[in-house]
Amino acid sequence: AQKITQTQPGMFVQEKEAVTLDCTYDTSDPSYGLFWYKQPSSGEMIFLIYQGSYDQQNATEGRYSLNFQKARKSANLVISASQLGDSAMYFCAMREEDTGRRALTFGSGTRLQVQP
Amino acid sequence: SAVISQKPSRDICQRGTSLTIQCQVDSQVTMMFWYRQQPGQSLTLIATANQGSEATYESGFVIDKFPISRPNLTFSTLTVSNMSPEDSSIYLCSARTSGGLPDTQYFGPGTRLTVL
Numbered sequence: 001a002q003k004i005t006q007t008q009p010g011m012f013v014q015e016k017e018a019v020t021l022d023c024t025y026d027t028s029d030p031s032y033g034l035f036w037y038k039q040p041s042s043g044e045m046i047f048l049i050y051q052g053s054y055d056q057q058n059a060t061e062g063r064y065s066l067n068f069q070k071a072r073k074s075a076n077l078v079i080s081a082s083q084l085g086d087s088a089m090y091f092c093a094m095r096e097e098d099t100g101r102r103a104l105t106f107g108s109g110t111r112l113q114v115q116p
Numbered sequence: 117s118a119v120i121s122q123k124p125s126r127d128i129c130q131r132g133t134s135l136t137i138q139c140q141v142d143s144q145v146t147m148m149f150w151y152r153q154q155p156g157q158s159l160t161l162i163a164t165a166n167q168g169s170e171a172t173y174e175s176g177f178v179i180d181k182f183p184i185s186r187p188n189l190t191f192s193t194l195t196v197s198n199m200s201p202e203d204s205s206i207y208l209c210s211a212r213t214s215g216g217l218p219d220t221q222y223f224g225p226g227t228r229l230t231v232l
Binding site: 107 | 164
């Protein structure tokens, strides 16, 4: 079964508008972390934001915020005031801390295009 | 944060040959990983590189095809052996940092491999 699901293959947003990228996850591990990465056309993976399963508040990093709804098992990324440079692939990932693996499992990604 | 470098950044290889990719991290890390990203796809974990012992491979990946070494805490190599065109991918080294918050995972710039 898919552990990380990103249902939006592609998204468009107007410059300066906010956009939400969806991510749902599946785990029975009580301790886990959720990550978002940006991958521009250059191919590098840029870490954006992290949310721990025990964190009481939603994570924020500048224009990025994570809308964490634990009961729904969702961890949506919100980008405020979109910029042209935000056009890229965005990946949601999960790390299960109590299993021996402790590596990130990635979703299929969402391609965001910011339009002027 | 950790800065991860990879060599080579890209290569074009002939079928049946092998390529070794090097990964160097600028600080001590707890865990190192190797991922593959096939064209237009998400990231798939190949293996966890263990210091001084055999790597832990994911289902579908074997040591004979992808031998991995990690002689110390900050350096690892991945070899892609007996290459075929299906091995054309981006190979990414990743490291989980020790200490600091959040305990995140960083990626190298990737090695773009094309097999003819």
